Amino acid sequence: MLLVGIVGKTGVGKSTFFSAVTLISVAIASRPFTTVKPNRGVGYLRAPCVCKEFDVEDQPVNSACVNGVRLIPVEIVDCAGLIPGAWMGRGLGNQFLDEIRKADALIHVVDAAGATDEEGRPCKPGTRDPLKDVEFLDYEIAMWLTQIMKRDLGRIAQKSETLRMSPVDLLSDRLSGLAVGREHVAKALKETGLETKKFSLWSDDDIFEFMVILRRAAKPMLIAANKIDLPYAEGNVERLKEAGYPVVPSCAEAELALRRAADKGFIDYVPGDCNFGSKAEALTVEQRSGLDIIRERILRVWGGTGVQEALNRAFFELLQMVAVYPVEDVERLSDHHARVLPDVYLVPFGTTMKELAYLIHSELGEGFIYGLDVRTKRRLGEDYVLRDRDVVRIYSAKGRG
Secondary structure (H helix, E strand, O other), rough: EEEEEEEEOOOHHHHHHHHHHHHOOOOOOOOOOHHHHHHHHEEEEEEEOOHHHHHHOOOOOOEEEEOOEEEEEEEEEOOOOOOOHHHHHOOOOHHHHHHHHOOOOOEEEEOOOEOOOOOOEOOOOOOOHHHHHHHHHHHHHHHHHHHHHHHHHHHHHHHHHHHOOOHHHHHHHHHHHHHHHHHHHHHHHHHOOOOOOHHHHOHHHHHHHHHHHHHHOOOOOOEEEEEOOOHHHHHHHHHHOOOOOOOEEEOOOHHHHHHHHHOOOEEOOOOOOOEEEEHHHHHHHHHHHHHHHHHHHHHHHHOOOOOHHHHHHHHHHHEEEEEEEEEEEEOOOOOOOEOOOOOOOOHHHHHHHHHHHHHHOHHHHHEEEEEEOOOOOOOOOOOOOOOOOOOEEEOOOOOOO
């Protein structure tokens, strides 16, 4: 199961962002995360459900469907707030970096208004350059990874010369505990030009440059430009985009307020909507006024709070996940309990039909015969690469498909 980390320095609204992402009440009969650690939570991706296309009333089990919007549970981790020197253990640096180690992608919450200094203390809006915060986090992670590499470089160099192992194999083996794959190592070696350079000749600068590229490959990151309701934020959002970063303008406080209001039944709101329906009789004058401000200053100006968009982009763009709907009855689109479109599986792009069978149940994969595209009724071989919104039936000699 892939994991996205919420990161950033203290004071930027990171915890508010995490709270907003994880605060939602949906009826799910069988959650994939029965035990969640204190710094982990369940968020929900928003995706168009196929029920509208097939004109059926679905009965979700491992997810939820609200007016044709499928809410798919995913796991996220709220990393400790970062301060300069975290890579040396300053503040909660060790805890932060250990959480980073487990993440496959990162959402970096940045104070787009520049209203917090480098230590996370409040300052006058426009005082702090948010670009420096992005560079600072990149530096801290790269320095942490560099120290790990430097400790073992001697042993790696010795193995390389005595065992004649390839640089990719050696580094992949050493870095496997950091959620770093072989393809990430190969990419970083190629981009830095270190493919053929002996490990014994690597300089500190070589190691640092390698780790910068490796982090970008193994743990891609997008920027949640938070506090867009404050002065200077809009201009800084554009500057972040011009610098080449994937940026989502956001207001975590507004999203949290909307989700809390929806949770209490005061408004009708699905995370990611560009508006909400209020139940005026349930609201006080102050509550109504506050929600109106969110509608006028955030939703109508920006088209949403950005929180749901950031989570969606982290999984669907950075991690290239696709949503697939397996069924047993191709006519009714149901499972063996007659539940219509009960499950949706979130899998990385490139997942094959047979790999999906194994994900559902090992016996299903072991006895795999072929798959079927429910839309076209075309047979799908074991190497068929699944696409987003595929609805498929698996035929197996073992178990139900």
